[in-house]
Amino acid sequence: MKTKILLAALATALTATAHAQVKVEDAIKWRQSAYATMGWSMARIDSNLKGTYNKEEVLKAATVLQAIANSGMGSLYLPGSDKGKGWVDTRVKPAFFTEGAKVGKIAGEFNQAANDLAKAAATGDAAAVKTAFGAVGGTCKSCHDDYRAK
Template identity: 80%
Template sequence: MKSKLLLALIATATVTTAHAQVKVEDAIKWRQSAYATMGWSMSRIKANIDGTYNKDDVIKAANVIQAIANSGMGALYVPGSDKGKGWVDTRVQPALFTDGPKVGKIAGDFNAAANELAKVAATGNAGAVKDAFGKLGGTCKSCHDDYRTKQ
């Protein structure tokens, strides 16, 4: 039931964005920017896990990831955005647009992991953050492995 709801939300967001006539290039730029921001935030958390742990820095970075994960990123995968250029050439594979149930599960797992990381970060428990961070990274990897063109 949960995955059906997620798929419906992704479909609705995509239709709404398409209705708003977002240019393909803009959609690609926005999603590339969001993923770059999440990557920067992930690197901030990793630096804290590997070095001197600063609870406040980790909370800030985890909250950024959570906010972006829950922002409706699916709406930025408009038709035609499997090719083209935003800041750089897109690396999304066309299969992302046709593998609805699998993509929906990955997106749901990513959102759940991002929410859990933010929740755990608030506790200040570095070990729990490390575990939650690893789970979040696993969700990123699962999407990259199947739907992102290697450089």
């Protein structure tokens, strides 16, 4: 038991140290990569809803969205990362960093919607997936509308 506690404390310390050493450019790259992956997953679900529905493909894509939504991506919004370049210039608006309560609300809604989508996908019910997919898209849109430069 003491070994587990010691290992947990060590892992926490290493994670905190690693987080403190993240370069702004790397944080921007990682979040851009995550958003690109989410876009691909959304496109996969959308194509299944518009064409032949494949439960397994939808479940894979929904699980990716859920994992990213619950990954703690907020930690990639380091001070100063409203400017700069990852793979491309960042498009996050400075307001993202000053409107914490509103950003947190949108992020929480996105997490919940992604979790609901994964649950719906697991059932194989295309109608439930379509509804849940719309909710995820709505949370994406609300953040893009307020915090993503065109």
